[in-house]
Amino acid sequence: MADAGPLQRLGVLLKHLTLGDTDGHNGIALSPTAARGVSLPRFDTTVMESYLDELSSVKEDVYETFRHRPNLLPATLEGLSKEEHRELARQQLKLLLKAGYSPLRFYLHDIKKYFYLGELLAVVDLSLTVKMGVQYNLWGGSILNLGTEKHKKAYFEDIDKFRLPGCFAMTELYHGSNVAALQTEAVLDIATDEWIISTPDDGALKWWIGNAAEDGRAATVFARLKVPSPDGSGTLVDHGVHAIVVPLRDEAGTVLQGVEIKDCGYKVGLNGVDNGSIRFLGVRVPRENLLDRFASVDRSGQYRSPYSASRRFAATLGELTGGRVGLICSSLGVLKASLTVAVRYGATRQQFGPANAPEIAVLDYSSQQEKLMPMLASAYAIHFTSRYLVDQYAEAKRTKEEDVIADVHALSAGLKAYVTNYTATALSVCRECCGGHGYAAVNRFGMWRSDHDIFQTFEGDNTVLLQQVAGLLLKKYKERFAVAPVTATYRYLRQWAAESLPPNPLVSHETSVRHLRDPAFLVRALRYRTGKLLFTLAQRLSKHTRRMGQFQAWNKCLSHILTLARAHIESVMFERFLDGVNNCPDADCKKSLKVMAEVFALQRIQADVMFRNDDYVAAEKVKAIGRLLERLRAEIRAQAVPLVDAFNIPDHILRSPIGLSHQDPYDHYLEGAGWTATTPLTS
Known part of the structure; x- marks a missing residue:
């Protein structure tokens, strides 16, 4: 309200809460009904907050970063198109990177801080949290956990700086939880030393893949690994589901030949995440693109793994x-x-x-x-x-x-x-x-x-x-x-x-x-x-x-x-x-x-x-x-x-008029509806 300063808001709140004594926390009063018979002592909120969050300084820094960019904290997201919401999530992530945060380095060297960051950003915008999770936990994490040093060296910096947005292409149209039944194929061409990635039918379309519809330039693709039989018969030996890095777009964002991508469209929620579906039409990638921490294939097509098939599969999923x-x-x-x-x-x-x-x-x-x-x-x-x-x-x-x-x-x-x-x-x-x-x-x-x-x-x-x-x-x-x-x-x-x-x-x-x-x-x-x-x-x-x-x-x-x-x-x-x-x-x-x-x-x-x-x-x-x-x-x-x-969620992050700590909850309603209060509100 144009004429409602802090003192007026305080007066409104005190009038609204005439019952009982104030509890000393954010000016919110407790009525006599609640106060009778209470045996618990009043604790210091800052002490409780400090006990709950050993990384509270990170919270303060992250939320302060967003305080200076109110345009990235809209009051509501319901009016945004999916394209607008995706751009908002992009800009929110880039703000964090510009402020010096390195999610992939947190993931590698300080995993507690990485997960804590996810909790904090969930209150900012869950689309941001999920987009960060796709980029760093899934795409980046698959490189770190399933690949070897050569993959880390090739991809780490570009993933960390969001120069190489990526995808985690596991789920298919017909199979989600049953990963062992995925149908996408990766067949080794020994003559060219390449994997040929193919989608055999519509049921094998990669589906709901985060970052795929707009941003993703590469993906960790889970596919059935098939290599020629060592007996020279020409038959293929299926070694089950493995992970392979497959490029999707060039630096200009153009989808590469042999790759088809469709936008999954509007969802019930999380429209800031660009989910897409992907078809592979004989895409060729180098043999070294196999993330080979748990299994490898050499130049001759020889498959090696220190694990049984079931243990290797369990180890692969366990790393996720x-x-x-x-x-x-x-x-x-x-x-x-x-x-x-x-x-x-x-x-x-x-x-x-x-x-x-x-x-x-x-x-x-x-x-x-x-x-x-x-x-x-x-x-x-x-x-x-x-x-x-x-x-x-x-x-x-x-x-x-x-x-x-x-x-x-x-x-x-x-x-x-x-x-x-x-x-x-x-x-x-x-x-x-x-x-x-x-x-x-x-x-x-x-x-x-x-x-x-x-x-x-x-x-x-x-x-x-x-x-x-x-x-x-x-x-x-x-x-x-x-x-x-x-x-x-x-x-x-x-x-x-x-x-x-x-x-x-x-x-x-x-x-x-x-x-x-x-x-x-x-x-x-x-x-x-x-x-x-x-x-x-x-x-x-x-x-x-x-x-x-x-x-x-x-x-x-x-x-x-x-x-x-x-x-x-x-x-x-x-x-x-x-x-x-x-x-x-x-x-x-x-x-x-x-x-x-x-x-x-x-x-x-x-x-x-x-x-x-x-x-x-x-x-x-x-x-x-x-x-x-x-x-x-x-x-x-x-x-x-x-x-x-004690959860210590600042008002500018919470952004819920009825849940703010220091304001009359009805102020924002009046503002939003174009009202100017001329007298203090009563309940």
Whole structure:
């Protein structure tokens, strides 16, 4: 508003929040309803933010870079054509490069900083995050992880500086998750020492390839490697899917001969990413273009690999785990942003109240707390788990230890599926919690939902990834307990869950608050659930496999399989959350983190009927958990604003009028509609 300066806005906000005392955070007040009975101390937001983000200086620098280019931070993207949005994402990426950031060097030398950058940029524009991921994690990462030193030397600098935009051409029209069934062919012509890349039919068209429609000048193409048989018969030996670098365009951007590219057009979201489909019509590339870290072919056509075919294929895909880690971090960034908006709006928006009394904040309603407070707790759980995963990923890259690599693969697969699905759900809930104003494009929920939705599909469909997690758990179970079923049951549960089984029925009926908040009880309960699901799944699969075969048995048990994977991930998340609580050096911050960790675990126990069916938690105990959860949610509500403030997302990056930290949320609505307020707003 032209005549609304900072003092006027402050006056408006204070008038709007006449109930209660201010909490000392961003001028947002807490009503007496929320303040009564609160046992948590007020923590220092800057201390919590510092504990959460050891790289907070990077955040400040990156976001400050964008502060000086407001033209690259539009209030809404809904009115942009796909061409305009693609140019915006291009310019955003170039701004980062011009500011001195080197994503590919981060990826190679400081992987924590690379993934952290992805989380930060997700709030700027998810198209930017995905475009960066395609260029550096997928295209650049495939060169670094699947190639050898000659490939790194040939491509590194041009990829890093975005002089050589590239693609990751794996997915085909007929095959996405089933990489082993890809149809694109790479046939070796021994006479010319070249690979001939061909698309045998329409089903083999490379599809949804990021950077392909406009920018990509080269691609890592996944194709079936076929070489002439050494017996001289003229037949071709198919060695399965390998990765080969294939040029797509010249320096002027002209598509090369033998390559056809079509634009995939408008998508539900992420229209700043230029997805395309590609056909190869006998494109010839040098034999050295094979990314040969795991397998090589010499001048005579001799194929060599130190691995069996299955191990080589697994090693190839295993090197692409970083893509999933990146999606987890970016999804977390969106989750934090959406919760920031919903919590701040809920703390300021007043609606109804007792008779003859002022209206109260919507966040003071228990129904609103039931929706948002567990999500806030889960965001913190995901934060600590993702940090742990990034640390483990860095350790796996450094040591190359097989056990660490296997653990990272399992956790990244399960966490990617869990987090992206959880964030998709949370975005809808946060939108609903903001009422009609959440539906306005300018408040960004619609864009976040549309852009983020595909995270549940790419880098591994979530359903497929959860099956991988369950498969790995079953493999470990069978390796450890190849004994009689009854013996295996108790041996497994003792080893997996330590003292998970209640020593006597009294534990099932124990309802004291001290017991319910005991981390040992919560850990044992979640481990018990995972152990029981794993054992019963193994028994079901064994029974059905004898009768109908392995594939049909797996399909019949699919719901059970997915439930097991989710339970395992939640158990891991809670334990990593507890690590975050225990390692916190500040007593006040630690108390708030502990309450959120308790809510995270108790809500899962309350919601899962298995605990009641097994009499692990008796009916009266379930009721006690419900009462405790209501109390703990109210405690978190009293700290909700500083808890989201600790995410430290600046207003110029958040760009949601109802979620800004220092302004009346209605100012931007008035401006956008052409209104000039002549008197302070009331609620």
